[in-house]
Amino acid sequence: MKLGRLNHVGVATPSIEKSIAFYRDVMGAEVIREPFDLPAQGVKVCFVDTPNSQIELIEPLGESSPIAGFIAKNPEGGQHHICYEVPDIHAAKSWFEGKGARVLGEPRIGAHGTLIFFVHPRDMGGVLTEIMETPRPGVSH
Numbered sequence: 001m002k003l004g005r006l007n008h009v010g011v012a013t014p015s016i017e018k019s020i021a022f023y024r025d026v027m028g029a030e031v032i033r034e035p036f037d038l039p040a041q042g043v044k045v046c047f048v049d050t051p052n053s054q055i056e057l058i059e060p061l062g063e064s065s066p067i068a069g070f071i072a073k074n075p076e077g078g079q080h081h082i083c084y085e086v087p088d089i090h091a092a093k094s095w096f097e098g099k100g101a102r103v104l105g106e107p108r109i110g111a112h113g114t115l116i117f118f119v120h121p122r123d124m125g126g127v128l129t130e131i132m133e134t135p136r137p138g139v140s141h
C-alpha cells in the first residue's frame with residue numbers, strides 16, 4: 001500500500017460551538033463549515049478548512065459515542081485521530097490486517113461520504129488512524 005494524502009486531523013471537543021469560536025478567533029480560520037450530526041458514527045461534526053487539509057471537530061453524540069471515553073479522560077478535548085486517503089478501501093483493510101494491525105469494524109460511510117475504517121492506536125505507534133477512500137468527483141456513495 002502507498003501512503004496517501006492527509007485528509008484531516010480529528011480533534012475531539014466537548015463543545016463544537018466553543019471550538020468554532022477558538023478556530024475563528026484565535027487560529028484565524030476563514031472557512032468553517034456548518035456542523036452536522038452523524039448518528040451512525042456517534043458524533044456531531046464540523047470541518048475547518050486549512051489551505052492543504054482540514055481539521056475535523058467531533059463532539060460526542062449520544063451516550064454510546066466512540067469518543068465518550070476520550071472526552072471523559074480529556075475533558076477539554078484534544079487531538080483524537082489522523083485520517084489518510086487510499087484509492088481502494090478494501091485493499092487497504094487487507095493490507096493492515098496482513099501487517100497484524102487491528103482494524104476496528106467493517107468499512108462504513110464517513111463524514112465525506114466515502115468508506116472509512118479505523119486502525120487501533122496501539123498498533124499504529126499510539127495514533128488512532130482513520131483510513132478513507134479518496135472521494136471521486138461525480139460518484140455518490
Ligand SMILES: CC[C@@H](C(=O)O)C(=O)SCCNC(=O)CCNC(=O)[C@H](O)C(C)(C)COP(=O)(O)OP(=O)(O)OC[C@H]1O[C@@H](n2cnc3c(N)ncnc32)[C@H](O)[C@@H]1OP(=O)(O)O
Nearest residue numbers: 010041045066069070080104110111112118121126127128
Ligand atoms: C466524523 C466521522 C468519521 C470521519 O468520517 O472522519 C470520524 O472520524 S468518527 C471519529 C470517532 N470514531 C472513532 O474513533 C471510531 C474508532 N474508535 C474506537 O473504536 C475507540 O475510540 C478506540 C480507539 C477502540 C478506543 O476505545 P476507548 O474505549 O475509548 O478507549 P480505551 O480506553 O479502551 O483505549 C484503548 C487504548 O487506546 C488508547 N487510545 C484511545 N483513544 C485513543 C486516541 N484517540 N488516540 C491515541 N490513543 C488512544 C488508550 O489510551 C488505551 O491505551 P492503553 O491503555 O495503552 O491500552
Ligand SMILES: [Co+2]
Nearest residue numbers: 010056083130
Ligand atoms: Co475523522
